[in-house]
Amino acid sequence: MAQQERGVRTRRAILEAAAVAFAEHGYTAATVADILRTAGVTKGAMYFHFDSKEALARGVLEVQTEQVLPEQEIKLQEVVDVAMAMTHRLVHEPLLRAGTRLSADPVAARRHRGGAWPLWGDLLTEFLTEAHERGETLAHVVPREVAELVVGALNGVHLYSQLETGLSDVEARVSTLLRHLLLSIARPAVLACLDVAPDRGARVVREVARMPASA
Amino acid sequence: MAQQERGVRTRRAILEAAAVAFAEHGYTAATVADILRTAGVTKGAMYFHFDSKEALARGVLEVQTEQVLPEQEIKLQEVVDVAMAMTHRLVHEPLLRAGTRLSADPVAARRHRGGAWPLWGDLLTEFLTEAHERGETLAHVVPREVAELVVGALNGVHLYSQLETGLSDVEARVSTLLRHLLLSIARPAVLACLDVAPDRGARVVREVARMPASA
Secondary structure, three states: OHHHHHHHHHHHHHHHHHHHHHHHHOOOOOOHHHHHHHHOOOHHHHHHHOOOHHHHHHHHHHHHHOOOOOOOOOHHHHHHHHHHHHHHHHHHOHHHHHHHHHHOOHHHHHHOOOOOHHHHHHHHHHHHHHHHHOOOEOOOOOHHHHHHHHHHHHHHHHHHHHHHHOOOOHHHHHHHHHHHHHOOOEOHHHHOOOOOOOOHHHHHHHHHHHOOOOO | OHHHHHHHHHHHHHHHHHHHHHHHHOOOOOOHHHHHHHHOOOHHHHHHHOOOHHHHHHHHHHHHHOOOOOOOOOHHHHHHHHHHHHHHHHHHOHHHHHHHHHHHOHHHHHHOOOOOHHHHHHHHHHHHHHHHHOOOEOOOOOHHHHHHHHHHHHHHHHHHHHHHHOOOOHHHHHHHHHHHHHOOOEOHHHHOOOOOOOOHHHHHHHHHHHOOOOO
8 A cells, every 4th residue: 555655656757857847848859767756766667657758748648637526506617716726736736737838739638639639628528518418508509519619729829928927827817718608608687697706626636636536 | 233133043942852851851850061062053152042951941932932922902911812812832842841841840939939930920911911901801800919820820730741741731721721710800891802812822822923023
């Protein structure tokens, strides 16, 4: 058990070192040697968890969608929560920032079929399909189309904020994006009940931290 | 005069070679030697136009905002036209694709203060401010906020389409984005007059090609 915990911590340390290297040098220029040095682990320890730079990139990308958020009475609130929690974590977790960068890196994206974006697209399509079936959305909404639109626009706003202000205003920018987009997605009665405040992500992430861990 | 034309052509050839190298290898890994080989020019010829890899990147970025589009009766149509013409050119001009990539590249963006995005942000803020003064927009619209939102979301949708379908559906995706966003930007009477069809960009670009060149 202690050994298993140590394994989890080592795996995380390697992923965080990879994230730093990818963010600093870009995917192509980052080397496994850099990553080993930053993580302070041996080559053998790294290859036990990840057998290539590609596997490291895949690991960094998968961190983005592994967090499960609390269910909400309105399904569209869960769409908002996914976007806002991801945005909040982006500010505080270098691992998530690296994933965003990797998804926009031409070489990494070719090797990993669009990075994390298709994973987000599938997740939001599922939520929007359920919202649509429950009658929360306007008649013209096509769930897959809107899901991919939200993922694209959200990542674009993340990149813009990262470049312009180092993410210091990213939660306000995403709140603005969602307020605008939801006007063309949600029925008015649903719209009035949604919480799209800039600090929504922080509150959802705190709630997750208080949830009992599942088996 | 013939010499001047030759200079313009050489400059363009160098920029296109740089665009290919940046798109293929990323900004950091691309080398000046690669660019010279692809362009088929001497080091001296290149340094006459661009004195560093940074200057080449700046040149690639500036191509994005140098095209002037026809004026329209409704100012918001010009906002749509900028987005749709840019999107159409992205499919057909490798130079523009490279600029989009550079703007999202962490190393290039740090060196060029956000790549081409601030240039687009300023241009759209100007158009949206005029649209707002003319009463074309809804009361809650803040021109700078909406302009940066549109630039971020537009670039995000470009990247998503580039990764997922190699840009084959990018004009349809941007048309969807604008239809959604405009519902929260334009007054209903203006909204009904806007042309946001997927082929709008192609038509605007053809119109520019027919315009008499200015002095």
